[in-house]
Amino acid sequence: MAVPPLTSIVIPVFNDESTISAALRSARAQTVEQIEIICVDDASTDGTAAVVERHRAEDPRVRLVTHSRNLSAFQSRRTGILAAQAERVLFLDGDDELAPDAVQKALAAADASDADLIGFGVTVIEKDGRTGGSYERRLQPAHRHLDGAEVLRGLFPVGRAAQGQLWRMMFRVRLLREAYALLDDDLVFPRVNDLPLMLLVAALASSYASIDDRLYRYHFGRGGSGHDVDSAERARFYTSAIDPITAIAPAIDELASRHPDPQLLRETYESARLSIVGYVCSQLIDRSDGAVLDAALAHLHTVASAQDIVHAAARFYPRTLSTLKFHTALNPVERHTVRNVLLVTSTLRTGGVSAVLASQAKYLRASGYRVTVVVRSAGSDPAAVPPGVEFIELTGRSLVDRLENWGRIIRDRGVDVVIDHQVLYTDSWPEFALMARAEGASTVGWMHNFVGRPIYEGNGRLSLIERCAATLDRLVVLSPLDVAYFTLRGVRNVAWLPNPPSPLLLESSEKPVQKQAPSGHIELLWWGRLEQHTKQVYELIEIGAQLRSLGADFRLTVVGPDWDDVTAAKFNARARRRGLGAQVAAVGPLRGAALRDAIDASHLFVSTSIIEGYQLTIAEAQARGLPVAMYELPWLTLVQDNEGIISVPQGDARGLARRIIDLSGDPQRYARLSRASQEAADRAISYDFAQLYEGVVAGTLPEDFTPEPSQDDARQLLGLLVFFAERARGRQRASAADAGLAARVWTSAAPAGRAALRIAPGLRPIAHRAKKWFGAR
Known part of the structure; x- marks a missing residue:
């Protein structure tokens, strides 16, 4: 009677003609002679079978089993396991090698521990021959010994990328056969076909032991690993890695009914499943060229849900989110009670x-x-x-x-x-x-x-x-024009809401102030942060110069903290250079009663901002009865139907100075504007903000806050986009480094312009002017 082998080495092969000889030589060169080498040829179309036959002729320990059709390495390993005569087995891929003492050292560890699974170290050989990279480090054994449910927990830690390479271990053959028995006989997996089997074996195993010796030589980049995704077919090949882990779900359910820790098993499976989804997503992103990436990720979304893809990428490969954010379909988080x-x-x-x-x-x-x-x-x-x-x-x-x-x-x-x-x-x-x-939370931008x-x-x-x-549940803006x-x-999940009132606005609204028109001397006030870019505080000096040239008796007090490139000292120095040191002055920040006293001592609030979202200082000023003199900001909800405001086009300092003088010299009109200001401030605080914010988080905002665009909206938007693009281009001229800015701005704005023209064709002349201003072709 023949002595059974101590170890079976199972080698699944498919079109490995150029590498199988090296793999077989490494198996035949083992220091333990009492082995069998089972090659399972998965219907190769090259000379692989002939190479194996030559080795079989030289060494009777080599056996060849052939498939009549290609069934994937998953089925080839099954064939090899069913044919194995030893109690222990090692797996060897047809493009890798074993260290000469792999069987000897693995068997010695198995005999010493009697463990079901014996882990060992791996050498990863890159395409350029280098070894010792980060992937190699991740493949080394992390645990010396595990028992019971800890085998599953240790080999597949929940929340970490799953590692299921079968060639990292020596197995008890019985466990592999039990694992295969849980699965349908006809499963075919061209990608990541080892991890599902490894997961089932880890759940079935009672013990694990490991040694540090590096017994396996893995060639990264051979076979199906490490290749670029340069076609739709290659993308589908990579994506097929998800199929095996999905297919074993029924086996996991069956095994959970008799597993000592069924909750652990289910959590481990779900973690491994998402890990594979995340791995595929990362591979598609890292290896796809620009022409294929869109199609590759679109195909991924047909295999896995958008929620799973995002969850997997975020949990296991968060760096991929920087690309995935551009390829995410609108898929709101399921609504539930918000706490x-x-x-x-x-x-x-x-x-x-x-x-x-x-x-x-x-x-x-x-x-x-x-x-x-x-x-x-x-x-x-x-x-x-x-x-x-x-x-x-x-x-x-x-x-x-x-x-x-x-x-x-x-x-x-x-x-x-x-x-x-x-x-x-x-x-x-x-x-x-x-x-x-x-993590199950929706985001409101x-x-x-x-x-x-x-x-x-x-x-x-x-x-x-x-x-x-599409990454947002809703986008909240500050005006209907936004x-x-x-x-x-084409962004439909958008609504507008006003900003909440400040303490100053609330307090002022409770105690209306009766303002009187100036009698000769005009006190003007501005407050905010001393910032030029958006608030244009230096325009206040220009308005002061125009008031002086028109013979006005005035003082303009500028209140606020230093900011970026403007300080009170710089502002005042500039005013003095214009000869306005006694009439226009920045006094630094004022708060509480000091700010209220300054407001109440003034006749008008002056605003020179070029762009704002919701200028709360307008409402604060009006709540204390101040009319507002400002450069036009037509999108602001605070200025809509607001009779307490006088305005002129942006940059018309002389025009605004004239209107300030005219208003100050008309007590009756001033009184009307003061009353209108307080009415406007009352409207600004009339919203039920608690209810509105509850509507935001619960997704129940009234339809009033999601209006459809009108032709007038389109006209205003085109004009404003032109205006801001002109300003941007002016800054661009000042810096040669920004030579392509106007074109980039046009590229960004043009789609909105085209959409506007579809509902308002009469705006085409303005659009052509805009295109000329942007310098677009």
């Missing part, structure tokens, strides 16, 4: 975006929601955090680190809805939105300025918002 809301911004201070966020937090907190505020940068003022609101500073050096921490925050707090106040100011918000979606600001600044963030709108723009661009 936990997270508000996010850059830093939390006083005023501006921070003030809006703090007000939202207070309203939502009062409505019974648990509210968390997360900031992405250091430098917040702890005093700005509302009572009862948790505050977190996001940490992490790289974007991937920060995304992982972000996901953990959302997961640990059970966040249902995120309100992101940075969509107009950062480029990475879509990645955070995708990560939130992966909040824009804090008019849609023309990215055009004015010459950046691509408007295009980014449009391209990545809604019109995005609707014309």
